[in-house]
Amino acid sequence: MPNAIPEDSVGIVEPQIARFDTPLELTCGRTLDSYELIYETYGTLNSDRSNAVLICHALSGTHHAAGYHSMDDRKPGWWDAYIGPGKCIDTNRFYVVCLNNLGGCSGSTGPTSIDPKTGNQYGPDFPVMTVPDWVNSQVRLGEYLGIETWAAIVGGSLGGMQALQWSINHPERMRNTVIIAAAPRLTAQNIAFNEVARQAIMSDPEFHDGRYADHNTIPRHGLRLARMVGHITYLSEHSMGDKFGRDLRTDKINFGYDVEFQVESYLRYQGETFSESFDANTYLLMTKALDYFDPAAAFGGDLSKAVAQAKSNFLLVSFSTDWRFAPSRSEEIVNALTEAGRNVSYACVESPHGHDAFLIPNERYEAIFSAFMQRVADQAENVQATEKGEAACI
Amino acid sequence: MHLSRPDLAIIQNWIQPNSRVLDLGCGSGDLLDFLKQKKQVHGYGLEIDDQKITECVAKGVNVIEQNLDDGLSNFKDQSYDVVVMTQALQAMKRPDLMLEEMLRVGKECIVTFPNFAYWRCRFYLAVKGEMPVSKSLPHTWYNTPNIHLSTFRDFEQLCKSRNMHIIDRAVGNSEHESHWATNLWPNLFGEVAIYRVTR
DSSP states (O other): OOSSOOTTSOOBOOOEEEEEOSOEEOTTSOEESSEEEEEEEESOOOTTSOOEEEEEOOTTOOSOOSSBSSTTOSSOOTTTTTEETTSSEETTTOEEEEEOOTTOSSSSSSTTSBOTTTSSBOGGGSOOOOHHHHHHHHHHHHHHHTOSSBSEEEEETHHHHHHHHHHHHOGGGBSEEEEESOOSSOOHHHHHHHHHHHHHHHTSGGGGGGTGGGGTOOOHHHHHHHHHHHHHHHSOHHHHHHHHTTOBSSSSOOSSSSOOBHHHHHHHHHHHHHHHHSOHHHHHHHHHHHHHOOGGGGGTTOHHHHHTTOOSEEEEEEETTOOSSOHHHHHHHHHHHHHTTOOEEEEEEOOSSGGGGGGSOOHHHHHHHHHHHHHHHHHHHHHHHHHHHHHHHO | OOOSSHHHHHHHHTSOTTOEEEEETOTTSHHHHHHHHHHOOEEEEEEOOHHHHHHHHHHTOOEEEOOGGGOSTTSOTTOEEEEEEESOGGGSSOHHHHHHHHHHHEEEEEEEEEBTTSHHHHHIIIIIOSOOOOSSSOSOTTTOSOOSOBOHHHHHHHHHHTTOEEEEEEEESTTOOOOHHHHHSHHHHOSEEEEEEEO
């Protein structure tokens, strides 16, 4: 709990819900007739709506990117280090929107929502989502909020993939794209890790083919394992070694199978907290969306042809010890963009924190991110000035 | 706007409007910024210095973090009109391979480097018996990034042996001011040179 709200925080925020009754056609061939998206906004939309920034979340992210829901909150939103007054995504200048994706479990329509057709939870019957489906739903959220053109679409990891897809599918609706610690598609190794996580969940006896709600239970054990394996891929060997080394919880080895090393205890704790708060069907769905992501596929596998559709300016950032989406994966996107002659800047930031680095404060990351976003803000203000000028002429 | 570095002022004269430019070791992006605004050039700078990369981004210059010693394999053959490298060739692990790469990626390349046969260098070495330290070569031998110093004649011989053609050459002092002596006897009186090379 914060004793007092820090000065560079967006403060107490309240989520809002947008309801959509126009059917959304999905990549899988199915249709969602109606759905809700939960979202938060920070900062003020300017009069010509040119300063809106959309934040896309990663695998287990939510709409709560910054600030606090109440003074009792233990922690602020997941990207609070980068969103707030005077921060990289400066809420003094931007109107920031962050939503929970469709299929999520934090308030947007997803597997835990009630299917109006049956009156029961969707559970495993909720359609498998893809990144393009999310982008389409986000376009509608923009329309709902009256935003025709986003000043920037920003995301890390799976969020960065959504930003990339946006830039290809909706070049007219955005001026800038920020893609952090992402990849143009998953490798076999990435998919393999996701499959281990899915198997952990699906082989839990409490999973009941995804209908665990009907049995008043959750596949706790499977989710725990899924999170543990996922968490290993988010950290670097170095940061794990640094944090835990081979430290023991007690002063001696017990020659047993209980928790002995600190790293075991940490992973179990991470798994436990996660398994109580995250829905298993959502986890399956999110990992599938990751596996299916491949924007180049629609262009004969040629990523540079795909990004040639884009018109925005790009910033890409990767982290030196990220092995989930290594710097070379970001560089594939950068190379496709230079080949297509698009405006792009790229930095590989030195960090010991592996994939998680995109969430953690880091001086160099902040410097370059903030330099880019300041130009985005200047541009948004110029758009406004120009339009005002034109209006004055009329 | 103007370019504070005189070598950049000369280089920009050799670059056509609307061309595609790759600037290797672009620093804080002054040349690309100038070319973008004055000649509608589309380009990218490659740089490894954190601070300078951020300065480029702040200016709106496209900059990509990349170590030049790893080559340019991520750029396609003949995909740029001009590839520029200022004051960095002598710091490359293999300047000859770098030049080959520059001419593979670009239709022509522009390089600048200090002349080790400049009379002050010769004098320094001959009289003091020490590795020359000067305005254009400010480092001491043990900490210098300039690991492949050469003379104008060395460079021209390299170009000849690799079938590279020198289209233009500008020779001057460290301020890139030309003098009658530098034109008469460049390898002795020229301190720095800018070469424009093609295949």
